[in-house]
Amino acid sequence: MRAALSTKTQRWEYFILTARVLLAFIFLSYGAAKLLGLQFGVSPAILAQPLGQASLAHVAWYCFGHEPFNTYVGVSQIVASLLLLHNRTALLGAVLLLPIALTIFIIDLTYLPDIIAFRYALPFYLGLLLLIFYQERERVLRIVRALVGGAATPQAHPWWAYLLLPVAAGLLSLGWLLPKYGVDFILNPAGTLRYFALAFAQLKHFFR
Numbered sequence: 002m003r004a005a006l007s008t009k010t011q012r013w014e015y016f017i018l019t020a021r022v023l024l025a026f027i028f029l030s031y032g033a034a035k036l037l038g039l040q041f042g043v044s045p046a047i048l049a050q051p052l053g054q055a056s057l058a059h060v061a062w063y064c065f066g067h068e069p070f071n072t073y074v075g076v077s078q079i080v081a082s083l084l085l086l087h088n089r090t091a092l093l094g095a096v097l098l099l100p101i102a103l104t105i106f107i108i109d110l111t112y113l114p115d116i117i118a119f120r121y122a123l124p125f126y127l128g129l130l131l132l133i134f135y136q137e138r139e140r141v142l143r144i145v146r147a148l149v150g151g152a153a154t155p156q157a158h159p160w161w162a163y164l165l166l167p168v169a170a171g172l173l174s175l176g177w178l179l180p181k182y183g184v185d186f187i188l189n190p191a192g193t194l195r196y197f198a199l200a201f202a203q204l205k206h207f208f209r
Contacts, residue, residue, distance in 0.1 A: 017136045020129040021085050021094075027126065028098060029082035035075030041066030061112040077101055092140055095133045102126050 034040040043063045047055060055063075065071060078101060084094030106123035113119055134141055186193040 021091055025082040025085045028078045032075040032078030035071050041071050057112050092137045095130050099130050
């Protein structure tokens with residue numbers, strides 16, 4: 002009985018290993034194709050067509066071929082695939098690959114609805130990823146418990162502090178201006194100082 006259970010376990014683990022190798026090979030190939038310029042982009046003949054005559058797939062492939070999107074997706078697929086091959090990093094690879102595969106599936110449904118292979122291949126790959134998660138379910142449950150359990154209770158604040166949250170959030174939303182004007186000052190210090198001098202002068206005039 003134990004020998005039979007051991008054999009069954011070995012077969013299951015070998016199946017999961019096979020799934021990992023298959024997924025790694027497929028998405029590594031896709032990632033390399035993007036970096037080599039073999040996947041996205043369209044031919045000059047397609048580019049010469051009016052936009053209304055181009056297919057949705059050609060329009061999407063033209064947009065996806067631009068940088069840095071093309072390189073970002075390609076590198077992400079390669080990194081996730083390599084992580085999937087190693088036993089210690091297989092779960093991390095599956096975690097990274099799941100949103101990538103799901104996004105590709107949605108893209109295929111949106112822009113390539115007539116290609117039956119993509120419609121069925123991506124759900125199959127997603128199913129294999131879910132089986133990998135099932136294989137690593139104990140580690141997955143530990144991670145989930147660590148994320149949702151034992152969270153610190155937020156400190157209580159005065160009632161008026163909650164009323165000011167929209168104002169505080171509005172001020173925080175302007176935080177992106179700090180790096181923006183920091184870069185502007187590095188590239189053009191004199192022009193940036195003139196801009197702020199003019200802005201303060203207008204504010205001073207407004208509040209008179």
